[in-house]
Amino acid sequence: xxxxxxxxxxxxxxxxxxTTVGGAVYTRWGRTKCGASSKLLYEGYTAxxxxxxxxxxxxxxxxxxxxQWGNYQDGFQNSGTKIYGTEYEMGHYSNxxxxxxxxxxxxxxxxxAPCAVCYTQGRTSHVMIPAWKTCPAGWTxxxxxxxxxxxxxxxxxxxxxxxEAPEVVAGGVANKNGALFYVSEAYCGHxxxxxxxxxxxxxxxxxxxx
Numbered sequence: 001x002x003x004x005x006x007x008x009x010x011x012x013x014x015x016x017x018x019t020t021v022g023g024a025v026y027t028r029w030g031r032t033k034c035g036a037s038s039k040l041l042y043e044g045y046t047a048x049x050x051x052x053x054x055x056x057x058x059x060x061x062x063x064x065x066x067x068q069w070g071n072y073q074d075g076f077q078n079s080g081t082k083i084y085g086t087e088y089e090m091g092h093y094s095n096x097x098x099x100x101x102x103x104x105x106x107x108x109x110x111x112x113a114p115c116a117v118c119y120t121q122g123r124t125s126h127v128m129i130p131a132w133k134t135c136p137a138g139w140t141x142x143x144x145x146x147x148x149x150x151x152x153x154x155x156x157x158x159x160x161x162x163x164e165a166p167e168v169v170a171g172g173v174a175n176k177n178g179a180l181f182y183v184s185e186a187y188c189g190h191x192x193x194x195x196x197x198x199x200x201x202x203x204x205x206x207x208x209x210x
Contacts, residue, residue, distance in 0.1 A: 023119050024126040026207055027062050028143055030166035030181075031102075034118035035142045038209075045169060046086040046113040048179030051154040056081045059158050060179060062115035084178030086113045088166065089151070095183050097146055097202045099165040110175045111168035118142065123209040128161050131186075131197075135208035144206040147184040159184060161205035 025041065028034060032043045044064040049056030063083070076082070088108050090096045100106060120126060123140060133144045145164040150157045162181060184203050188194040 021122050022124045023121045024124050024209055025117060025119055026126045026128075026142060026209070027160075028116045028118055028163060028207070029060070029062075029148075029160050030113055030145070030163040031116050031143070032114045032167055034116055037140060038118040038120050038142060041117040041119050043114060043116045046115045046179070046181075047083050048086055048157060050082065050084050051150050051177060051180045053082075056083075058156055060086060060160055062117050085169075086179040086181060087111065087175075087177060088113055088168070089180050089182045095185065095202055097164075097183065098162075102165045102167045108166060108168050111173045113162075113181060114167055114169050120209040126207060126209040128205060128207050130159065130161075130205050131203050132206050133204040135206055139208040139210045142207040142209055144204065147203040147205045148181040149184055150180050151182045154180065161207055 029046060034040045042062075042064050044062045046060055047063045048060045049058070061083070088111050090098055090109060098108075100108070103111075120140070120142070126142070127139075129135070130147050135141045143161075143163050145162045145166075147159050148162045149159045157179070185200050186192060186197040186203055188197040188199045
């Protein structure tokens with residue numbers, strides 16, 4: 001028996017509710033669309049904890065455009081955690097390997113980052129491989145880009161794969177901070193072997209499914 005929630009989700013992505021085909025779900029960071037072979041579950045805003053807060057969570061999440069509220073009490077009670085949007089910090093420094101084809105060639109520093117949650121029909125596994133931009137034989141490349149996280153001087157986050165040609169949230173440019181995206185660089189010689197890894201070189205990434 002397929003639950004009502006799953007049926008709603010199948011209709012949302014264009015699959016019949018009696019489907020027996022499995023799949024996997026991944027997030028495409030920095031984009032509002034999925035790859036050609038995937039279905040869009042929803043698009044939204046990349047979010048996380050404030051970059052200077054020692055509490056909260058260390059992961060980034062993709063918040064939908066249209067939240068559905070449950071029980072709530074307006075105003076901050078200072079007894080919970082807070083979630084903020086995420087800004088690009090690339091372009092502030094010279095290490096900016098990203099393409100600007102989805103933003104008219106402009107600098108996207110301090111712009112807010114979108115995200116898309118995608119479903120791979122018929123491919124039940126997915127993996128993010130750091131430092132690669134191609135997938136192993138027999139796997140499908142969903143997207144590739146560069147590894148990002150918050151800066152070393154800030155509170156730590158997970159590493160995620162930001163699309164090589166990011167988009168921005170319309171109207172979302174202001175240096176208001178929140179959670180942040182910085183490019184990740186290899187630091188070889190400190191338990192990471194040289195010369196396979198090059199000191200100070202920006203690390204690629206790829207998301208693959210099978």
